[in-house]
Amino acid sequence: MTATLPTREPATSPQPRRAVRVGPFSGVYRPRRLVVPLAVLVMLVGAAALSLGRGDFPISVPDVLGVLLGAGEDTQRFIVLELRAPRIVVAVLVGLALGLSGALIQTFARNPLASPDILGVTQGAAIGAVAVIVLGGTTTTAGGLLGGIGVPAAALAGGLVASFLVFGLAWRQGLDGYRLVLIGIGLSAMAMAVVQYMLTRSAIWDAAAANVWITGSLNGRGWDQAQPLALALVVLVPLALAMGRVLGVLQFGDETARSLGVRVPLAQGAVVVVGVALAAFAVSAAGPIQFVALVVPQIAVRLAGGSRPPLIASGLLGALLLVTSDLVARTVLPETFPVGVLTAVVGAPYLLWLLVRGRRRSTL
Amino acid sequence: MAQRTAVLPRAEPTPRRRGLLRGAGTRVLGLWLLLALAVAVCLLSIAVGTRPIGLGTVWQSLTDAATPGDEAVIVRQLRVPRTVIGLLAGLALGVSGALMQGHTRNPLGDPGLLGVTAGASFAVVLSISLFDVGSPGGYVWFAFAGALAGSVAVFAIGSSGAGGATPVSLALAGAALSALLYALVQALTIRETTTLDAFRFWVVGALAGRDSEVVGQVAPFIVAGLVLALVNAPALNLLGLGEDVARGLGTRIWLARATGLAAITLLTGAATAACGPIAFVGLVVPHIARAVTGPDHRWLIPYSGLLGVVFLLLADVLGRIIARPGELQVGIVLAVVGTPFFIALVRRRRLVQL
Numbered sequence: 001m002t003a004t005l006p007t008r009e010p011a012t013s014p015q016p017r018r019a020v021r022v023g024p025f026s027g028v029y030r031p032r033r034l035v036v037p038l039a040v041l042v043m044l045v046g047a048a049a050l051s052l053g054r055g056d057f058p059i060s061v062p063d064v065l066g067v068l069l070g071a072g073e074d075t076q077r078f079i080v081l082e083l084r085a086p087r088i089v090v091a092v093l094v095g096l097a098l099g100l101s102g103a104l105i106q107t108f109a110r111n112p113l114a115s116p117d118i119l120g121v122t123q124g125a126a127i128g129a130v131a132v133i134v135l136g137g138t139t140t141t142a143g144g145l146l147g148g149i150g151v152p153a154a155a156l157a158g159g160l161v162a163s164f165l166v167f168g169l170a171w172r173q174g175l176d177g178y179r180l181v182l183i184g185i186g187l188s189a190m191a192m193a194v195v196q197y198m199l200t201r202s203a204i205w206d207a208a209a210a211n212v213w214i215t216g217s218l219n220g221r222g223w224d225q226a227q228p229l230a231l232a233l234v235v236l237v238p239l240a241l242a243m244g245r246v247l248g249v250l251q252f253g254d255e256t257a258r259s260l261g262v263r264v265p266l267a268q269g270a271v272v273v274v275g276v277a278l279a280a281f282a283v284s285a286a287g288p289i290q291f292v293a294l295v296v297p298q299i300a301v302r303l304a305g306g307s308r309p310p311l312i313a314s315g316l317l318g319a320l321l322l323v324t325s326d327l328v329a330r331t332v333l334p335e336t337f338p339v340g341v342l343t344a345v346v347g348a349p350y351l352l353w354l355l356v357r358g359r360r361r362s363t364l
Numbered sequence: 365m366a367q368r369t370a371v372l373p374r375a376e377p378t379p380r381r382r383g384l385l386r387g388a389g390t391r392v393l394g395l396w397l398l399l400a401l402a403v404a405v406c407l408l409s410i411a412v413g414t415r416p417i418g419l420g421t422v423w424q425s426l427t428d429a430a431t432p433g434d435e436a437v438i439v440r441q442l443r444v445p446r447t448v449i450g451l452l453a454g455l456a457l458g459v460s461g462a463l464m465q466g467h468t469r470n471p472l473g474d475p476g477l478l479g480v481t482a483g484a485s486f487a488v489v490l491s492i493s494l495f496d497v498g499s500p501g502g503y504v505w506f507a508f509a510g511a512l513a514g515s516v517a518v519f520a521i522g523s524s525g526a527g528g529a530t531p532v533s534l535a536l537a538g539a540a541l542s543a544l545l546y547a548l549v550q551a552l553t554i555r556e557t558t559t560l561d562a563f564r565f566w567v568v569g570a571l572a573g574r575d576s577e578v579v580g581q582v583a584p585f586i587v588a589g590l591v592l593a594l595v596n597a598p599a600l601n602l603l604g605l606g607e608d609v610a611r612g613l614g615t616r617i618w619l620a621r622a623t624g625l626a627a628i629t630l631l632t633g634a635a636t637a638a639c640g641p642i643a644f645v646g647l648v649v650p651h652i653a654r655a656v657t658g659p660d661h662r663w664l665i666p667y668s669g670l671l672g673v674v675f676l677l678l679a680d681v682l683g684r685i686i687a688r689p690g691e692l693q694v695g696i697v698l699a700v701v702g703t704p705f706f707i708a709l710v711r712r713r714r715l716v717q718l
Contacts, residue, residue, distance in 0.1 A: 113536050117543075169707050179710055185539065186706040189643055193699030199564045200693070207564060208557045215550045290543060338554065344547030351540040356524050 033313075036304040040316040047320055048092065051327040052084050086222035090285055091326045091339075092319040093229045094218075095292060097282035099318020100240050102293030103300070103309035104275035107247045108268060109180065112354060115294035116163075116279030119184040122288040123191035124162020125280065128154035129287070130195050130210045134202040151213070152225060152284040159280035162191060167272060216289035216340025218326050225285040232281040239274050241311055247271065251308055289340045291347025292318055298354070384656050391663050394656065398670040405677045406451060410443040412681050414689050417443075445576045450677045450694070452579070453571075453635040454645065456586045458672020459593045460631035461646025462653065462664050466600045467624045471709065474647035478522075480632045481641035482542035483514020488566055489549045493559045500574050503566060504581045504637040511633035517541055519625065569640040569695020571680050582634040589630035590669070596623045597661040604659065642695045644702025645672050651709065 018029040046061070049068070053059040057079055059067075066072045067080045101116050108114075116122070132154045149157075166187055170180040195214070199207045212219075246267045249257045254264050279293060296318040297309030303317075304310045322339070325346075329339045385391045410422050417435050425436040426444070464473030487510025491497040497506065522537035553560035599620035602610040607617055635642065653667040676694065679701065683692035 118539060169711065172711065182710045183707055186703050186710065189706075190699050190703035193568070193643070193696045196564065196568045197693070197696045200568055204557060204561050208554075208560055211550065211553055211560055215547075215554065290547070337551065341547050341551045341554070344543055345551075348540050348544030348547065351543070352521055352537070355521060355537055355540065 030305065032303075032305045033310060036300075037310070037313045037316055040303075040313060040320055044092070044316060044320045044323065047323045047327065048088050051088055051091075051323055051330075052080050054327060054331050055079075055084060086226055087218055087326075088323060089223075089226045090221040090229070091218055091322045093226060093233060094282045094286045094289065095296075095319035095322030096237075096315045097229070097233060097278040097318075098289065098292040098322070099296040099300070099314040099316070100237065100311060101275045101278035101282070102295075102318070103297040103311050103314035104240060104243070104247070104271050104278070105293070106297050107251065107308045108271045108275065110251065111181075112298050113294070113351065114181060115291075116276060117288070117290055117294060118181060118188065119276065120162040120166040120187050120191070121159040121276055121279045121283060122290075123188040123195070124165075125155040125159035125283040125288060126195050126214050127162070127191050127198075128156070128158025129213050129284075130198050131158075133210045133213060134198050134206050152228070155287075156280055156284035159283050160276070162187060163276045163280065167276075212338055213287045215338040216283075216287035216343070217338030218286055219338065221286060229281050229285045232277070236274055236278050236281070237315070239270075240278065243267075243271055243274065244311055247308065247311075287338075287340060289322065290344040291351070292321055292343055295347045295350050296321055386658075391657060395663075395666060395670070398667065398674070402451075402670050402673045402677075405674050405681070406447050409447040409450060409677045409681050410439055413438075413443065413684055414691075441575075445574060445579055446571050446680075447677065448576075448579050449574045449582075449638050450571050450680055451673050452583060452586050453639050453642065454673035454676035455669040456589060456631035456635040456672075457642060457645040457676065458649040458653075458668040458670070459590060459665055460628045460635075461648075461672070462650040462661065462668040463593055463596065463600070463624050463628050463631075464646065465650050466604065466661055466664075467621065467628070471651070474643060478538040479514040479518030479541045480511045480629075480636055481514075481643070482538075482545040483510040483512070483517070484508075484633070484636045485549055485563075485567055485641065486510055486514075486545040489552050489559060489563050492562045493552050493556055498562055500566070500638075500640075501578050501581070504578060507637035507640075508582075508585070508633045511636045512629050514541065514545070515629050515632065566640045568693040569642040569698075570693040571639055572691065572693070574638065578638055582638045585630050585634040589627045589634065592623055592627035592630070593665055596620065596627060597665050600624065600661045601659075604661075640695060642676070642698060644698045644706065645676055648702050648705045649675055651705075 020027050020029045049061045049064045052064045052068075053061055057075075059076055059080065063072060063076060064080055067077050072080075098116075105116055105119065106112055106114050129151045132149060132151045136151075166180065166184045169187075170176065170183045172179070195210075199210060202210070246262060249260050249262050250264070250267060250271070252260070257267070258264050282289075297314045300314040300317045301309045304313045321343075325342050326339045329337050329342045333342070385394050407419060407422060410426075411417050411419055415435070415438060417439060421431075421435050422439055425431045425439040461474060464478070465471055467473075484507040487506040488503045491503060491506035497503060518538045518541055521541065549563075553563055599610075599615050602613055602615045603617070603620055605613075610620075611617055632646065649672045650664065650668045653664050653671050657663040657667050676698070679697040680694040683694055683697045686692060
């Protein structure tokens with residue numbers, strides 16, 4: 001268990017770790033911490049190039065890379081840069097945001113089963129988006145107002161409001177991971193009832209569109225979704241990375257962290273706010289693509305080692321997972337299924353396996 | 365804290381609160397009062413609707429089969445079956461909630477959180493998609509089978525982890541299995557819009573549109589479940605002392621557990637089959653009943669059942685009043701009313717450390 005690690009480590013590790021010192025900064029030398037993100041980055045570029053090439057007009061990977069570097073015919077340039085690139089960019093950004101968000105939330109909750117999916121972001125965003133889809137076309141005042149907001153903005157607002165409701169209600173002299181999860185489950189159930197009610201009240205084509213959005217899809221996503229998401233990431237990613245040190249301390253438990261000089265409620269609040277904001281922007285761009293935020297940090301921590309999900313590797317791995325899933329959903333499956341179906345069908349068994357293995361006890 | 369809950373022994377003593385009513389005499393009296401309240405709510409459910417019907421007419425239509433007029437037809441063919449379904453579902457959900465919370469030592473036991481709903485939903489979508497079933501009566505058997513499979517799977521997964529069946533592991537097993545099943549539901553409903561069109565009206569949970577045939581289909585299961593639940597009550601009280609003590613006092617643990625699990629599955633499965641997924645009755649009602657009777661399951665189970673009837677039918681009546689001339693489905697009314705209660709429950713410190 002995490003809390004006992006510091007006392008146990010000298011006994012179990014045969015050699016002391018090598019330290020790296022650069023000026024006033026020092027750290028432990030862990031080659032896997034560097035190699036894994038780099039390898040994932042290379043694979044991400046490869047997967048993106050492959051995905052850019054697949055479709056009704058197949059283009060080979062070298063040609064795609066050539067187009068990206070400025071060469072290639074006009075038709076190829078048009079297909080790759082205008083038609084396919086925006087969607088892939090959205091996939092990369094959404095995956096990055098979800099992976100990072102999952103790593104932050106899981107480290108905060110000290111629980112590998114926590115994820116923004118169950119903290120109200122998803123269902124809150126669904127209320128906002130479905131309200132716009134269902135009511136947006138109508139001629140009432142509310143309908144006109146909602147239609148003007150647009151689906152992504154409404155989803156963002158819904159996700160943020162719902163998750164802050166969850167945090168506000170779970171706050172009792174500090175945040176408790178367990179209470180947070182249970183309140184998230186409860187509020188999500190209520191939000192789901194509201195969404196289902198809206199579905200029964202809508203025209204069937206609106207209901208079908210809303211149903212696809214709820215599943216999480218990259219179909220039809222382009223620069224319109226990529227731009228706000230990219231702007232948000234420019235702000236949020238550095239904030240998230242800056243929290244690495246505090247996250248490491250928070251892991252030891254509230255008392256230890258406090259005695260090490262961390263203002264625990266403030267630090268927890270900051271971690272959760274950044275984690276939720278990342279997830280909310282991702283959901284507003286592509287809908288709630290399930291399980292990426294849950295599964296990716298756990299894979300990253302197993303690949304890169306360490307006592308908690310590494311932030312950079314989680315983000316890159318999330319992008320890789322989403323680009324690959326999208327590629328599979330687009331090309332291998334018989335129809336253009338939303339990518340959310342694929343990630344849930346793969347991710348839910350993984351969560352069940354985690355539960356059966358009793359991983360819950362060994363925290364992260 | 366997740367870390368601490370996992371290490372805590374399961375047999376943490378439940379707080380011994382004795383409830384408002386202590387003596388057996390006052391509890392019997394309370395039961396009669398509750399029964400009278402349930403009958404009153406049933407009559408209210410028959411009288412209130414798009415077309416309000418006076419209680420006098422209601423009474424006449426119920427007692428005299430030859431009463432002429434539209435209102436008598438409405439009462440006998442629409443309102444009475446609907447009320448009877450609500451009555452059965454309320455009884456079933458209230459009692460199964462009390463059993464589930466007792467057996468799992470989990471104050472958050474509710475079919476909506478534990479896989480029953482997702483299993484039933486998946487089965488209903490399959491029935492619509494593969495066999496073109498299109499009416500609440502036709503869904504019953506599919507929903508029942510799906511509910512059985514779902515709840516058994518969640519119990520098996522949730523209790524197979526290292527810490528046993530803790531509140532968190534059951535809730536998460538339910539969440540994970542539900543996510544998988546709902547993804548499959550989404551896949552099917554995205555492919556076929558006609559399936560979505562039928563499914564969206566089932567999944568909200570409603571009492572409308574059920575005829576007396578549905579009553580006949582689910583009633584035997586609910587009656588059997590209720591009998592099993594009452595038989596199970598004394599053993600459940602002993603299990604509350606911890607499995608070791610119960611064994612020492614002569615309880616056959618596996619028999620008591622099996623009886624309870626069978627009752628829970630029969631009751632929640634039948635209720636979900638009849639009305640669709642209805643959350644929060646099984647969660648909220650036992651807590652209110654426990655505040656009145658204390659933790660003795662011999663009293664708790666009948667009180668929970670009757671309170672479940674009152675809750676469900678009142679929510680149904682409320683749904684008919686606030687959205688006139690249409691109606692708000694009972695599942696939605698209950699989710700919106702039940703969630704604040706759930707949150708208040710979770711915020712209590714003792715629960716968090718269970």
